[in-house]
Amino acid sequence: MLLVANPKSIDIQAKLFRGFSDPSRLSILSALHGGALTVSEIVEATGLTQSNVSNHLACLRDCGLVAAEQQGRFVYYELSDKRVGRLLILADELLADVAKGVYECTRYTIKDAKNG
Amino acid sequence: MLLVANPKSIDIQAKLFRGFSDPSRLSILSALHGGALTVSEIVEATGLTQSNVSNHLACLRDCGLVAAEQQGRFVYYELSDKRVGRLLILADELLADVAKGVYECTRYTIKDAKNG
């Protein structure tokens, strides 16, 4: 039974998932799944603002999801662990089945738009 | 390369992860990992308010992460897919290595309340 048990661990785990729960961060992680990239390259790949990317990278870096390596003026970022990518893939597979549900999961986002 | 590619899919995936990114929902999912439970049992297991649990369950249900089955006055909830549990387990394993990082990931959250 290696599933989360104590509330402490649940808080941490929620924090971990929060790293994945934002489209911007997910774009970044997805881009990094192909290999290390500089901040500029991430900006270009995701279409996000530079400061926005830097903010998210700082968070992802603090969370240990990405690793940074400075090379001159550039800073290369990469996924810190293969399991980060595996999580993305597993979620992708899960989505293949529950996508319609997630599409309509607007409980907290939209009020109506619930017709079918 | 079955990783997320188009921005549309990234939005959906972020939504999926958002289902996991809250301690309350994670507690619920974790509790359900042991088998189907009624709302009352979930309330008892998690220590959350009844309305709070119901709200989260509605979201999780809409997202397709849990399934509900009514039995008399009770409604039994269970994980809708094994991969939901697998995601939790994989995250748990990943946490074993990056936990210290996640602990200190307070970029957007300054609250402590993390003493032990």
Place this chain on the structure above:
DNA sequence: TCATCATATCAGCATGTGGTGATATTACCC
């Protein structure tokens, strides 16, 4: 050293969203 590029940081704003309490709904038991 100065200019410039690459990146990081910060304050402020707007919005998303989790929690609560009240209440509605539904099903059961007497």
Place this chain on the structure above:
DNA sequence: GGGTAATATCACCACATGCTGATATGATGA
């Protein structure tokens, strides 16, 4: 049918948090 238990829904509030623009830091090249 009345009462009660189990669950769902809703409005409201407080706060977290993502985005932006401005700016700071740091490294490189001339």
